[in-house]
Amino acid sequence: MSDLTPETIQGRYNGEGKPLFWLALKTTALTILTLGIYRFWAKTRIRRYIWSATAPGGDTFEYTGTGVEKLIGFLIAIVVLAVYLGITQVFLMFFGFSLMDMATGPDATAAETLAGALVTYITLLALTPLIFFARYRARRYMLSRTRWRGLRFAMDKAAFQYAWRGVLYFLFTVISLGLLWPLMTFNLEKFKTDRTWYGDAKFEQGGKWTMLYPAMKHLFIGVAIAVVGSGIGIAADVPVVFGVSFFVGYIWGAIGFVHYRTQSFAIMARHKTLDGEIAFKAAPQTSEVVIKYILGGLLVGLVFAVLFAPVVFATSYAFSSNDMELLIGAQIFIILGYLLSLILSGAVAIAFISQPILRHFVETSTALNPAHFDTIRQRIGDDMADAEGFADALDIGGAF
Amino acid sequence: MPVTDSPAIYFDGHTAGRREVLVDAGADLHGLRIKSVEGKTIAVWRFENIRLAKDSGSRDKPVLFRIVDGAEERLVLQDVEILDVLRPLCPQLMRTDVDVGTYSRIAKWGVAAVAALGLMIFVIIPMLANTLAGFISPAREAAIGRGVINQIEWLLNEGSDDDWTCTDPAGQAALNAMMARLMQDRKADYDLDVRVVDHSMVNAFAVPGGHMVFMHGLIDQAETPEEVAAVLAHELGHVVARDPIRMTLRAAGTAGLLSLAIGDATGGTIIAVAADQALTSSFSREAEAQADRFAHQMLIDASVPPSALSLMFDRLRDEHGDVEGIAEHFASHPALGDRIAAAVDATPKDFVSKPILSDQEWADLRGICDDN
Ligand SMILES: [Zn+2]
Numbered sequence: 001m002s003d004l005t006p007e008t009i010q011g012r013y014n015g016e017g018k019p020l021f022w023l024a025l026k027t028t029a030l031t032i033l034t035l036g037i038y039r040f041w042a043k044t045r046i047r048r049y050i051w052s053a054t055a056p057g058g059d060t061f062e063y064t065g066t067g068v069e070k071l072i073g074f075l076i077a078i079v080v081l082a083v084y085l086g087i088t089q090v091f092l093m094f095f096g097f098s099l100m101d102m103a104t105g106p107d108a109t110a111a112e113t114l115a116g117a118l119v120t121y122i123t124l125l126a127l128t129p130l131i132f133f134a135r136y137r138a139r140r141y142m143l144s145r146t147r148w149r150g151l152r153f154a155m156d157k158a159a160f161q162y163a164w165r166g167v168l169y170f171l172f173t174v175i176s177l178g179l180l181w182p183l184m185t186f187n188l189e190k191f192k193t194d195r196t197w198y199g200d201a202k203f204e205q206g207g208k209w210t211m212l213y214p215a216m217k218h219l220f221i222g223v224a225i226a227v228v229g230s231g232i233g234i235a236a237d238v239p240v241v242f243g244v245s246f247f248v249g250y251i252w253g254a255i256g257f258v259h260y261r262t263q264s265f266a267i268m269a270r271h272k273t274l275d276g277e278i279a280f281k282a283a284p285q286t287s288e289v290v291i292k293y294i295l296g297g298l299l300v301g302l303v304f305a306v307l308f309a310p311v312v313f314a315t316s317y318a319f320s321s322n323d324m325e326l327l328i329g330a331q332i333f334i335i336l337g338y339l340l341s342l343i344l345s346g347a348v349a350i351a352f353i354s355q356p357i358l359r360h361f362v363e364t365s366t367a368l369n370p371a372h373f374d375t376i377r378q379r380i381g382d383d384m385a386d387a388e389g390f391a392d393a394l395d396i397g398g399a400f
Numbered sequence: 401m402p403v404t405d406s407p408a409i410y411f412d413g414h415t416a417g418r419r420e421v422l423v424d425a426g427a428d429l430h431g432l433r434i435k436s437v438e439g440k441t442i443a444v445w446r447f448e449n450i451r452l453a454k455d456s457g458s459r460d461k462p463v464l465f466r467i468v469d470g471a472e473e474r475l476v477l478q479d480v481e482i483l484d485v486l487r488p489l490c491p492q493l494m495r496t497d498v499d500v501g502t503y504s505r506i507a508k509w510g511v512a513a514v515a516a517l518g519l520m521i522f523v524i525i526p527m528l529a530n531t532l533a534g535f536i537s538p539a540r541e542a543a544i545g546r547g548v549i550n551q552i553e554w555l556l557n558e559g560s561d562d563d564w565t566c567t568d569p570a571g572q573a574a575l576n577a578m579m580a581r582l583m584q585d586r587k588a589d590y591d592l593d594v595r596v597v598d599h600s601m602v603n604a605f606a607v608p609g610g611h612m613v614f615m616h617g618l619i620d621q622a623e624t625p626e627e628v629a630a631v632l633a634h635e636l637g638h639v640v641a642r643d644p645i646r647m648t649l650r651a652a653g654t655a656g657l658l659s660l661a662i663g664d665a666t667g668g669t670i671i672a673v674a675a676d677q678a679l680t681s682s683f684s685r686e687a688e689a690q691a692d693r694f695a696h697q698m699l700i701d702a703s704v705p706p707s708a709l710s711l712m713f714d715r716l717r718d719e720h721g722d723v724e725g726i727a728e729h730f731a732s733h734p735a736l737g738d739r740i741a742a743a744v745d746a747t748p749k750d751f752v753s754k755p756i757l758s759d760q761e762w763a764d765l766r767g768i769c770d771d772n
Binding site: 015019036046048053066072081082086089149199373374378393 | 409411413417418453454455456457458459460461463472473474476496498505506510512513516517520521524525528532535540544650652654655656660661662
């Protein structure tokens with residue numbers, strides 16, 4: 001058989017816009033009709049589609065997660081989170097209040113206002129480590145429910161270690177005004193990759209964090225244009241210079257952000273190995289990703305316009321007529337329009353923004369030395385009763 | 401119509417090796433036979449065990465697997481039409497298999513989730529809040545209260561820089577005289593501070609640290625100084641019981657707990673916010689009744705008829721309906737009808753009242769915001 005095995009296997013994506021759009025539309029509608037309960041099944045079904053559409057070398061991935069286990073995981077997470085959040089928030093508030101003791105002297109009121117604002121964001125403070133924790137567990141769950149060529153993926157248990165590292169790198173990034181972002185991106189990804197398995201074969205992340213700096217180039221340029229340009233504009237008192245350079249810098253920076261996300265992923269993928277034998281290539285184009293964002297965004301805008309033109313028209317008519325019954329009718333119409341646009345825009349975004357971008361990433365990825373796959377063996381399953389309940393309860397998670 | 405030698409890809413579930421195979425299926429076989437290209441049988445899958453992977457994103461590659469303990473193989477059909485043959489043969493092809501005990505697990509964890517939320521919100525967090533409130537010194541609490549007032553000012557005064565506290569000295573003196581009459585020789589843990597702010601809302605509230613804020617709208621609506629005094633007595637009741645700080649700690653603990661359970665991207669957030677609000681007001685109902693009782697006694701001691709409190713509420717009800725339209729503080733109060741009845745009940749038979757402010761003082765108080 002091995003003489004038939006090619007030198008490389010190329011990523012392939014078989015999904016199409018229309019079937020995914022209908023699937024997303026149907027499952028989102030069911031989610032709304034069931035007051036949100038169906039969302040676990042909705043997410044599961046979308047993933048089944050996406051996974052089975054992704055086919056490196058023609059062999060599809062398979063998603064084996066279920067809606068039921070996600071629901072149970074969610075309930076388990078509620079129990080844990082209710083206790084954790086309730087207690088931490090009361091204590092954080094209490095210690096936040098204690099900070100106010102430092103507020104003495106002439107600046108007292110300013111400091112008090114600051115402390116007051118700080119107290120407002122207490123939930124956020126309690127949530128930050130949880131978000132990293134939940135993300136790690138969600139990824140572990142997803143990998144444990146992923147198969148390719150019949151073999152399971154898996155990730156080691158390490159959500160707590162990941163959470164405090166995540167908070168630490170996040171603080172570094174914020175304190176360094178983003179300059180240390182690559183440190184966070186690389187180390188967190190390495191932490192996860194080095195604990196990821198395919199069958200009995202382990203992934204490994206090579207390279208150094210500094211190799212991600214070239215990917216930040218356009219982000220730096222965007223910020224430089226915005227800061228320097230608007231600085232000159234203010235100094236010279238020419239509002240046009242200020243406005244134009246701020247706008248150009250903002251757009252450049254936004255694209256630079258996409259560039260960083262795309263290229264840092266690619267650079268790290270090129271430095272990953274599986275079982276020390278299988279290497280990867282990844283060559284996604286930032287321009288392709290940006291174009292797909294823009295085209296998909298225009299489509300979402302179009303759907304909104306078509307949907308909302310009659311809503312706006314009918315509502316303004318009802319308001320101008322001052323007729324009570326018409327006004328109530330208009331309100332119902334607005335709510336229905338809102339729900340419909342939620343359903344539609346979500347489905348359009350998945351099928352015509354997220355999916356094309358994923359397709360681009362998949363189709364520009366390659367695995368080298370695939371003959372080695374034949375030697376990789378199955379591993380036992382990872383039960384994970386809480387599934388990705390934490391991520392679901394906290395409402396975090398990617399497009400899929 | 402039976403199938404013979406249909407091409408497929410077979411993954412044995414033990415290694416990632418990929419194997420090209422041939423498949424036979426027919427009613428007489430009782431199962432799907434998987435053969436090597438040379439014709440040697442690799443496995444036979446009984447029809448009733450066979451399942452098709454659903455929601456496939458690769459329409460031309462249907463994936464079959466079987467529900468047998470320990471079986472991890474996958475079979476990818478290369479010819480989609482075979483599915484039409486398999487459908488009548490495999491009655492459970494599209495079945496979703498649910499493990500035994502799944503429903504009782506859902507029920508068990510559902511109950512646990514509701515119980516955990518209830519226990520935290522109604523027992524543990526209030527207990528914790530009351531205990532921790534005891535560790536906050538009056539001086540610190542006063543500082544906290546100033547922070548809260550700043551924030552409320554920023555919110556309600558639309559971020560305007562103008563000082564919204566009304567400063568007319570004669571008006572403030574009248575207000576202080578009213579408070580002194582009410583307090584008599586009662587002691588509070590803090591230096592009491594009552595102020596009027598220039599806002600048309602009909603509302604008054606106590607914040608941590610002995611601060612009380614009257615919105616000018618309330619003084620405008622009152623017909624006698626006794627009605628204002630009644631509301632002040634009620635707020636003093638909150639202050640003496642340290643309600644504001646306990647409520648603040650409590651609210652911090654319960655913040656977002658409900659949105660965990662209800663909130664998701666599709667409109668659930670709105671329900672969660674409403675539920676949060678309902679929760680806060682149910683908390684304070686007990687504290688409100690307590691403050692009312694305190695106020696009744698305080699008013700009687702100061703020779704002000706407790707019915708003043710009910711008159712004020714009556715007027716609020718005429719103006720605003722029972723709850724609707726009155727700012728959040730009053731919205732969280734017990735149903736107005738009950739409070740009016742309680743106020744009338746509290747008045748002793750042989751009660752002799754004395755005016756709380758002179759006509760001049762009352763005029764000064766009404767004009768406290770004239771300079772703003
Ligand atoms: Zn009250």
